Amino acid sequence: MARLEVRLTVLAAAFAMAFALLLVRAAQVQLAQGAVYARRATRQRTDSVALPAPRGALYDRNGVPLAVTQESFHVGIAPGELLTPDADRSLISRALGIPENQLRRDFRQPWVYYHGTFTSAQVHPLRRIRGVHLLSEFGRFYPDPDLAAALLGRPAADGRPASGIERVFDSLLTGRPGRGVEIRDGRGRVYESPSRRDAFPVAGHDIWLTIDAAVQEIVETVLREAVARYGADGGDVVVLAPHTGEILAAMSLRADGRRTSGVFTSVFEPGSTAKIFAAAALLDLGLVGLSDSVYGEGGRWVLPYRVLEDDHELDFDWMTLEQAIRVSSNIGTVKFASRLEPAERFRFLRAFGFGTPTGVEFPSESRGILKRPENWSGTTATALSIGYEVAVTPLQLALAYAAIANDGVMLRPRLVREIRDAGGSVVYDMRPEPIRRAVSRDVALRLRGMLRSVTAQGGTGATAALSVYEVAGKTGTARVAGPGGYVAGSHIAVFASLFPAEDPQLAMVVKLENPAGTYATLTAAPLTRLMLEQILGAQTGALDRSRLPRRVAPPARVAAPPVRGATRIVVAWPGSGTRPVGGTRVVPEVVGLTLRAALSRVHDAGLRARVDGWGRVTRVDPSSGDSLPPGTIVRLVAQETR
Secondary structure: OHHHHHHHHHHHHHHHHHHHHHHHHHHHHHHHOHHHHHHHHHHHHEEEEEEOOOOOOEEOOOOOEEEEEEEEEEEEEOHHHOOOHHHHHHHHHHHHOOOHHHHHHHOOOOOEEEEEEEEHHHHHHHOOOOOEEEEEEEEEEOOOOOOOHHHHOOOOEOOEOOOHHHHHOHHHHHOEOEEEEEEEOOOOOEEEEEEEEEEOOEOOOEEEEOOOHHHHHHHHHHHHHHHHHHOOOEEEEEEEEOOOOEEEEEEEEEOOOOEEOHHHHOOEOOHHHHHHHHHHHHHHOOOOOOOOOEEOHHHEEEOOOOEEEOOEOOOOOEEOHHHHHHOOOHHHHHHHHOOOOHHHHHHHHHHOOOOOOOOOOOOOOOOOEEOOHHHOOOOHHHHHHOOOOEEEOHHHHHHHHHHHHOOOEEEOOEOEEEEEOOOOOEEEEOOOOEEEEOOOHHHHHHHHHHHHHHOOOOOOOHHHOOOOOOOEEEEEEEEEEEOOEEEEEEEEEEEEEEEOOOOOOEEEEEEEEOOOOOOHHHOHHHHHHHHHHHHHHOOOOOOOHHHOOOOOOOOOOOOOOOEOOOOOOOOOOOOOOOOOOOOOEEOOOOOOOEHHHHHHHHHHOOOEEEEEEOOEEEEEEOOOOOEEOOOOEEEEEEEOOO
């Protein structure tokens, strides 16, 4: 009995000691080291993650989305957690578009993951189902992937560098990420915990560009067709609003379909389009009078360092400065420009922005080439007068012509019109930024008069003339420079224009590389006319139609002037009809035609067009065959055909 009591006492003492040790250990864990173990448990069960912020959107000047951020989802499902498996499986099948038989097989696993990606609309019905876990991510979406693709660029991703506007404004578009908590279960599966967010993400800034989507689409479509039809190596087009410096459209295209940023980065010798700047210097310095004239040398002039020839036959032996510009005479321009000192030539070319960056909001812009007078050779002065030994980008040339339209004042070009933060507040609002005065207002007015004569009958740009509205511009056909000199048989055709001539709202440069037909009067000039016709017929706010002055008596379209020493090339596209001179206009038959073809016919007839719809023309109001006064608006109703 005593032995049993001893054993019980020892056992009780052992239990007491164990219990005491347990209490001590519990106190140590709960009190002394409780915070340490709590943190360890939290780390094992939860994880702090960065919450991505939506990237800001890019819009055109009218609010048309060009690049937006869309949220997409991946779906994970734990079949064992579904409360009503059959009903839930049916709903999941309808929402995700996955056959129910496949779901039935997949749900034999403890965890199923569908990468997708799925849209917010698809996963919305699944949010209330227990056992369905959603993982979201943001992706860049371009409603029209080709529209202004090189201009917009792409954000950096997967080792690819950022480009274009996406690169320049990356810090504004990126936004500020948030911080959130994910919960991990015993099997290691991760669940988002919406109620546990340390900081909510802030979306990036939205940017409204100066680009007009309608004008950009017209430019891209017409340029693409022109490069193919003329067999050109490539082409560039830039359209500006001359009184604000806003870039309304910009496009560079290669023959293989590649879209580049050549409008901003590629240089070329502007050829005869630069003759107007020699005239600007002469007029501004008072070195030429209205009646001053020079001898045309019969179209061929032998100089010590080169032989100058005029490509177009002249009806006169002596010419004024305006006549030299109108018929693009190399000899006349060089003779007049010989009155300028080298420093004066350089100063005026630099005043018009040549040889210096424009400051546009685009990466890797080229500054062009303009040598200082001390670095000139014996031929430089002559070459500069006719657009050689100077290299410009299409944007620089368009800005120089825009300065003529803007009464001689150069403006900084703009690609960004407005920037808004995530709350919708405007943080930047574009204002026109004058850079310098290139020439006086009176000189700019006289230069516009010269450019108007170029598109009149007998001018080299007559193929750019419209029936109802007057266009001002200048043709240019330049040889292409290579490593060892000029490349034989290679030419660039350029037409720089202002529309309308009297009160310009658009400054445009159209450039084609090695087009069939070579001369700008056969290629770039009529291409400009086609673009203007379509812009006039488009639903766009780029033009204030209430300010468009109409011709009193529109001239008939004149044929391109004959080319000395070359076979005459007849180009039927774009536009092949003749234009009426006076009296009434007959509404052409356009039902069944595409909008582009219909607009061309209506403008060829000396009428204006208003478009309702898109696709092929189904109705015309007034009807085809009706006689109307010149410039009357014809309503074209169009719709898509299937």
